[in-house]
Amino acid sequence: MPSALVDASVVAAIVALFVLLAHRLNNPVKRMLSGFGDYLAWTVTLLPLLTGYMAYHHLMLEYTLMLSLHIFSVELLLVLLPFTKLFHTFSVFVSRWYNGDFYGRKGVAS
Amino acid sequence: MSATLAKGINAFKEVIDTPIASYFSSCVHCGLCAEACLFHNETGDPKYTPIHKLEPLRRVWKQEYTLLGKLGKMLGLSKPVTDEELTEWEPLVYDSCTMCGRCSMVCPVGNDITYMIRKMREGMSASGHAPEDMKGATKRAIEIGSPMGIKWPAVQAQIKHVQAETNIEVPVDKMGADYLVLMSSMEIINFPEYLSAISRIFKQAGVSWTLAPDAFEATNSGIQIGSSDLAREIVSRIVVAAERLKVKCVISPECGHAFTAIRWEGPNLMGKPFGFEVKHILEVLDELHAAGKLKTKGKDKRPLTYHDPCQITRRGGVVEQPRRLLGSVAEDFREMPDAGVMNWCCGGGGGVSANSRAEPLRLEVFKVKKRQIEATGVHTMITACANCRIVMEEGLEHYHMKVEVLGLTELLAEYLVEGE
Ligand code: SF4
Numbered sequence A: 001m002p003s004a005l006v007d008a009s010v011v012a013a014i015v016a017l018f019v020l021l022a023h024r025l026n027n028p029v030k031r032m033l034s035g036f037g038d039y040l041a042w043t044v045t046l047l048p049l050l051t052g053y054m055a056y057h058h059l060m061l062e063y064t065l066m067l068s069l070h071i072f073s074v075e076l077l078l079v080l081l082p083f084t085k086l087f088h089t090f091s092v093f094v095s096r097w098y099n100g101d102f103y104g105r106k107g108v109a110s
Numbered sequence B: 001m002s003a004t005l006a007k008g009i010n011a012f013k014e015v016i017d018t019p020i021a022s023y024f025s026s027c028v029h030c031g032l033c034a035e036a037c038l039f040h041n042e043t044g045d046p047k048y049t050p051i052h053k054l055e056p057l058r059r060v061w062k063q064e065y066t067l068l069g070k071l072g073k074m075l076g077l078s079k080p081v082t083d084e085e086l087t088e089w090e091p092l093v094y095d096s097c098t099m100c101g102r103c104s105m106v107c108p109v110g111n112d113i114t115y116m117i118r119k120m121r122e123g124m125s126a127s128g129h130a131p132e133d134m135k136g137a138t139k140r141a142i143e144i145g146s147p148m149g150i151k152w153p154a155v156q157a158q159i160k161h162v163q164a165e166t167n168i169e170v171p172v173d174k175m176g177a178d179y180l181v182l183m184s185s186m187e188i189i190n191f192p193e194y195l196s197a198i199s200r201i202f203k204q205a206g207v208s209w210t211l212a213p214d215a216f217e218a219t220n221s222g223i224q225i226g227s228s229d230l231a232r233e234i235v236s237r238i239v240v241a242a243e244r245l246k247v248k249c250v251i252s253p254e255c256g257h258a259f260t261a262i263r264w265e266g267p268n269l270m271g272k273p274f275g276f277e278v279k280h281i282l283e284v285l286d287e288l289h290a291a292g293k294l295k296t297k298g299k300d301k302r303p304l305t306y307h308d309p310c311q312i313t314r315r316g317g318v319v320e321q322p323r324r325l326l327g328s329v330a331e332d333f334r335e336m337p338d339a340g341v342m343n344w345c346c347g348g349g350g351g352v353s354a355n356s357r358a359e360p361l362r363l364e365v366f367k368v369k370k371r372q373i374e375a376t377g378v379h380t381m382i383t384a385c386a387n388c389r390i391v392m393e394e395g396l397e398h399y400h401m402k403v404e405v406l407g408l409t410e411l412l413a414e415y416l417v418e419g420e
């Protein structure tokens, strides 16, 4: 992939994450429902993007240090992924099958 | 049976089945269910968010059935569910949930939140945290046979009245009839038109049917308050009568939750499939209509709209039947916005109408129905649930709206071709 494209998508993703956080904090229903897990998932999703971007553009810290932070944050994401809501990336398929089977048997809308 | 916190917590543990556990762990805290719920939508108060109404049950799930939760409990990090908390939650679980099923439709991860609330009520009633009015209604349903305290003689009086008016014999305890007809207390007290309409339509269509003195009441307070034992006892009366009379089909009346109770929960409560079918009266009428046995003449000139009762449409799957039936007698039928499976609740389902404490809130959330009706511009609304009908009549009166509410069965009877 051309690096300009990668760069642009990273920026878009970071902006989107902040918009989502602002929404979560401003919407009274979402704020009430949100717990530690939700903010943790947000943070570990953001960190790899942020550190990667900063390392690539040689911002703030020295390149090798930033790169190692970047690699560390990716590892953190992978470690925490199964324990947070991020696991939905995979479980969505099982869950569609499970719920579909359940509702299919019921035969009505809800 | 005395109710205690320990019993309630035990009931919570028991109702957490695989679907409920997976629903809790799937919830992504998106809050979309809030927008689907009339109580949140009309008040804007976040505490009415459907999934939030389940918070005590969620904590029990977390503390008892998840690794992290168990660990937290062992280390004394999580706070246990207390009596005070359940007292605080009682109005959320009962007064502000009509079990309308709208939230279950929008949840992006497919959580049937309505099912969870139904199950949570098991623990609420076991711990003594059910509304007093609903306890009374359930007690009457068990001891007297009907939540409103109606006995068979009241039905007999109505039968006599209907027979005098229509000259048609109302069959009682007829062995081997095809259909066993049930009624709801509301109909017996407030809407005698229903029995008379059924008698005329069935006579004309040549349907063999019967009433049963030991099973005339279709409603089920056990389901609303959340007590499966009592719900089973109430359902079993119908099962016993249907088996005794050897009927082929039991007809659920113009009542929403009665249909849910018999058609959907019934066999699960009894732990076996029924040896007879269960149909809603609208399904039966639609079949008769399709078979050419329900003939009508003329059309109603008034602009009409139809209110879909939640348990019949959204949670019951009877969507097209009322529209086909109305199509045969209405000249100017208008759908309200969100009609059909996403219709808004009247505000009185799930036992809310039986709970006087909930009345101010119920009238407040009726605003959504008011807007829906106003959008159609009609002055006559048809429905197929006696409870919706009473609740809407009260709401309409409260907001000084000149709208008449009618049952679909009686509307059809008005245009029935008789004596051919
Ligand atoms: S079932 Fe209906 S009333 Fe109850 S929480 Fe869901 S949307 Fe609200």
Ligand code: SF4
Pocket (backbone or CB within 6 Å): A033, B026, B027, B028, B029, B030, B031, B032, B033, B034, B051, B106, B107, B108, B109, B110, B111, B113
């Ligand atoms: S809509 Fe579903 S996933 Fe979203 S907060 Fe409600 S229950 Fe949770």
